[in-house]
Amino acid sequence: MPLSKSEWLALEKKAHELRNLCLDTTYWAGSAHIGGDMSVMDMMTVLYHKYLNIKVDDPNWEDRDRFILSKGHAGVAYAAVLVDKGFNDPEQLKTFNLSNSKMGIHLDSNKVVGVDASTGSLGHGLSIALGTALAARVLGKDYKTYCILGDGECDEGSNWEAAMSIAHFKATNVISFVDRNKCMIDGRTEDVMNLEPFVDKWKAFGFIVKEVDGHNLSELCDAIDFALNQNEAPVMIVANTIKGAGIDFMADDYHWHYGAIDEGKYQQAKESLEKYYKQRVARAEKEGV
Amino acid sequence: MAGGLTYTALDSTELSTAEIYGQTLVELGKEHPEIVGLTADLAGSTKIGVFGKAYPDRFFNVGIAEQNMFGVAAGMAKAGLVPFLSTFSVFASLRSADQLHTDICYQNVNAKIIATHSGTSFGQAGSTHHAICDLAVVRSMPNVTLICPADGVETAEAVVAAYENKGPYYIRINRGFDRVLYGKDYPREYKFEVGKAVEVNPGTDITVIACGSCVFQAYQAAKFLENADGLKVRVLDMHTIKPIDKEAILKAVQDTRRIITVEDHNVIGGLGSAVAEVMAEAGKGCAFTRLGIQDTFAPIGLHEDIMSNLGIDCNGIINAIREAMNKDFEEDDNWDDEV
Numbered sequence: 001m002p003l004s005k006s007e008w009l010a011l012e013k014k015a016h017e018l019r020n021l022c023l024d025t026t027y028w029a030g031s032a033h034i035g036g037d038m039s040v041m042d043m044m045t046v047l048y049h050k051y052l053n054i055k056v057d058d059p060n061w062e063d064r065d066r067f068i069l070s071k072g073h074a075g076v077a078y079a080a081v082l083v084d085k086g087f088n089d090p091e092q093l094k095t096f097n098l099s100n101s102k103m104g105i106h107l108d109s110n111k112v113v114g115v116d117a118s119t120g121s122l123g124h125g126l127s128i129a130l131g132t133a134l135a136a137r138v139l140g141k142d143y144k145t146y147c148i149l150g151d152g153e154c155d156e157g158s159n160w161e162a163a164m165s166i167a168h169f170k171a172t173n174v175i176s177f178v179d180r181n182k183c184m185i186d187g188r189t190e191d192v193m194n195l196e197p198f199v200d201k202w203k204a205f206g207f208i209v210k211e212v213d214g215h216n217l218s219e220l221c222d223a224i225d226f227a228l229n230q231n232e233a234p235v236m237i238v239a240n241t242i243k244g245a246g247i248d249f250m251a252d253d254y255h256w257h258y259g260a261i262d263e264g265k266y267q268q269a270k271e272s273l274e275k276y277y278k279q280r281v282a283r284a285e286k287e288g289v
Numbered sequence: 290m291a292g293g294l295t296y297t298a299l300d301s302t303e304l305s306t307a308e309i310y311g312q313t314l315v316e317l318g319k320e321h322p323e324i325v326g327l328t329a330d331l332a333g334s335t336k337i338g339v340f341g342k343a344y345p346d347r348f349f350n351v352g353i354a355e356q357n358m359f360g361v362a363a364g365m366a367k368a369g370l371v372p373f374l375s376t377f378s379v380f381a382s383l384r385s386a387d388q389l390h391t392d393i394c395y396q397n398v399n400a401k402i403i404a405t406h407s408g409t410s411f412g413q414a415g416s417t418h419h420a421i422c423d424l425a426v427v428r429s430m431p432n433v434t435l436i437c438p439a440d441g442v443e444t445a446e447a448v449v450a451a452y453e454n455k456g457p458y459y460i461r462i463n464r465g466f467d468r469v470l471y472g473k474d475y476p477r478e479y480k481f482e483v484g485k486a487v488e489v490n491p492g493t494d495i496t497v498i499a500c501g502s503c504v505f506q507a508y509q510a511a512k513f514l515e516n517a518d519g520l521k522v523r524v525l526d527m528h529t530i531k532p533i534d535k536e537a538i539l540k541a542v543q544d545t546r547r548i549i550t551v552e553d554h555n556v557i558g559g560l561g562s563a564v565a566e567v568m569a570e571a572g573k574g575c576a577f578t579r580l581g582i583q584d585t586f587a588p589i590g591l592h593e594d595i596m597s598n599l600g601i602d603c604n605g606i607i608n609a610i611r612e613a614m615n616k617d618f619e620e621d622d623n624w625d626d627e628v
Contacts, residue, residue, distance in 0.1 A: 062369060109367075109396055117367065121391045127357045128392060131364020131372075138325060138347055138370060145364075158388075161354035165361070169349070 003218040005288030007050075011217050012284050015045040016277040019246050021080040021093070023273065027266045029076065029097040032105065035256035037077035039181040039214070039241035040069075040148060044081050046220050047146055056086040059113050065143050066116045066132045070125020070159075071150030071179060072106040073258075079103050079112065087114035123156025125149060126176065130166050133174045144228070148177045152184030155193045160205065166234045167206025175227045176207075176236045179214065181243040183254035199238055207236040214239025215280075218287065246276035306467045307405050309441035311336035313448045314373055314403075315343045321452065325365060327351065327374045329358045334464075335375035335405040355380045359388030359400075366398035371452065377411070378404035378420030378461045382427055393457045394430040400458075401451040407437070407461035408501060408553030409587045409595040416586040423461055425558020428531050433457040434483060435531040437552075437560075439504035442471040443528055446481035454483065461501070465592070468505040470526075484529045486537040492523030495610055496541035496548050500527050500560050502592075503551040503580075503601050510606035522610060530560055538567045547576040547613045551601050556581040576616045578609050 003011075019041050026032040048054075053065045069078050076096065083090050088102075092112075095101040102111040106120030117128045129147035136143050149159065166174055180198070182189050189195050202209045210226055212219040220239065227235035243257070244250025247269045250259075261269065304312065318324045318340055325347045332338030332350055341348030351358045355376055362372040374381070381404035382389070393400050404423065411418045427435050434456065438444040444462050451458035470489065471479045479487065489504060490511040499507040504526040511522035523545055525537055541548060548568070550561035561579030568575065580601050587595050596602040600609065 066368070068364075117364070118391065118396050121387055123356070124360050124388060124392055127360025127388070128364035128367070130357075131361040131366075132368045133364070134349060134361065135325075135365045135368030135370050138365075139323075139368070158354075158356040158360070161351070161357035162360065165351050165354065165357055168352075 002289055003221045005284065008217055008284040008288045009281065011045060011049060012277070012280050014049050015042055015217070016273065016280070018045055018080050018084060019273055020270070021084060022077050023247070023266070023269050025076045025080055025093045025096050027261050028094050031258065031260035032076040033073040033258050034076070034261070035183065035243040035250055035254070035259070036071060036150060036179065036181065037074045038245045038247060038250070039243050040071065040074050040179045041077050042215050042217060043148055043177055043179065043220060043239055044077060046217055046224065048081050048085055050221065051224055052146070053143065059087055063141055063143055066129070066145040068117045068119065068125040068129045068132070068145065068147040070119055070147055071122070071153055072119030072125070075103070075105050075107045078107055078115070082112065082114040085114065088112060122150070122153040123158035126159050126162035126166070129174050129176070130162055130169070130171055133171045134169060136173055145174045146177070147174060148179055151178050151180045151182065151189050151195060151198070152192070154178065154195055163202065163205040163207065170232065170234070172230050172232070172234050174234055175224065176234065178236065178238050179241050180238050181241045183243040183252070183257060185254070185257045187254055202236045202238070206233060208233050209236050209238055211238045211240065214241035215245055217284070246273050248272040302469055302472065304441060305336070305465050306441045306444050306462050307336040307464065309445050310403055310448055310462060311339040313445045314340045317449065317452050318344050318347070321371070322347070323369060324371045324373060324452070325349065327358050327362055327372055329353055329355045329376045329380070331376050335377070335403070337373065337375040337403070340373070355385040356388050359385040360392050362400045363388070363392035363396060363398050366400045367396070371399055371401065373401045373403055375403045375405060377418060378407040378423045379418055381459070382420060382423035386426060389427070390430050394432045397432045397456060399455050402457070402459045403448065404459060404461045406464040408463065409599070410463035410465060410502070410553070410592045412590045412592045412595045415589045419587050420461065421555045421582050421587065422558070424530055424552070424554045424560065425562070427459045428558065428563065433459055433531065434529065436460045436483070436529050437500040438462060438528050439501060439526050440467045440470045442469070443481060447528065450481065450483050463502055463592070467502050470505045470508060481528070484532045484534055486534040487526040487528065488523065489526050490522060490524040492521035493544055494521045494547070495613055496523040496525060496545045497551060497606060497610065498525045498527050498538065498541065498548060498560065498564055499551040500530060501553050502596070503553055506596065506601065506603045507551055507606050509603040510610060513603065513607060514610060518611070520610065520614065527560060530563055533563045533567060535567045538564055539571055539573060542568055542573045542575050547616070549578045549580060549606070549609050549613055551580040551606055553596065553601060554581055555584055557584055576613050578613055580605060580609055
């Protein structure tokens, strides 16, 4: 079912709030992986505010949907989402990265409520997602596992071990995304290590691939709805995104993989996010049904 | 033991150590549906395949992809299953070290690694298949319990203990048959407890602290020297490398003042290092020798031949004990006059 205009607008509002909270946290923390936080935020918004079957008052509910952030360096985005959802004390965001904080760059599943896996070492998440998915099969549960990878992360061979086995075991209860922002620490993905033909690679490993604009909430929801209805092969949603999306001086610049924000940049980024939100609302108004 | 499992001398002479592991897991699996098995194309070699035959819906062969296997196991454990993973020790500790470190140990999940073909037990396969670093690598990972059983009987005990206790376990066992230590000829009562060394032979002149297949060799050496030299050699089966039995080590230092460690592993980082750390931190100096692989790659050959070559078999241990007995070392109880 296509995203209704009202739902689209509500999700846009939430995504905007979360982008701001993510920026605020980066400012409080001094620095963060802000570029990749911004590119992944729309995916996380639709998952946490439309799809994930979770209970804030029972975070370890055994029938809950799982979410594995394989690109664990987007911890500020993840923390913002979980705090906003009500899993953790908002004050924790103000101590992000500080000594003895529960929250650091890569979130610890034993310290931060709502985190399903401690990630950060790249190329781990998809295997863990397969593990929770196979556990659902063994235990006779129908929860889903959602997993988001970074594109640079796909250089790690372990992802392809996981990909092969997800297809082999027909683990269609894993719904995977790649945040294809085309940037990594040392440069653009295609300059550091060529990933293309990227979609074909996933297809060759047995996935049905949906390629979408990762900043179009309607397209993202359509792709997830599609994935939820596949029983023969797992779905990989390749979400084409922009590193630093919404912040003009960061957008599509790999130097903002990780960066510090001072007062001036913070204000500039805030203004940029407002403009970006207006454009996004205009699109939802125009294209929503 | 869980489910009233019992293992006898008969089992351990008819079955290889890994086969006893496989059988133990099958029996545990009967009563505990949350146990699942994983391997990376080594179902037959590691003997976890018998679990797969018994419970095909709870068994996952991920192909030759150890990193993926460890990550999958972590996810399964997070969702409430108790995964047992088996591959060769060299791969379990090195090929998937990052996943073992981060997915299993850091997250402190309830996953059990039963790593076979440990030490030089797959001797003829050469150094690519010898696990000479696994104790060192795994011992340095927080949260894990690290066990190196002496024989098949102890392997069964360790596997059951791994199920009964929460958290990551890494149990390294040998390829093929181990000499039976805790069989019908074993003269003392045998009780397995994680973290508690077994005094295999009492003694007051010197203590040999061993793990894995070296325990049997140390016991043979002790019996020989009792007759030949009139020596009373204490032999400790230090099956749990972590958490190590500090009390047994310091008691041995106090009682015998001479310690030899024996392991089928590099002397760096394994049992010998663990014992040395305990002694050094306690401020208790004594005559001390580490037998094992002397920071080199082991030769190719039959396991018993390699053990002989390395000096970690009965004869090697006898020689080391005689040498240690000749070392000039203060034997009084007064530590105050020593620096």
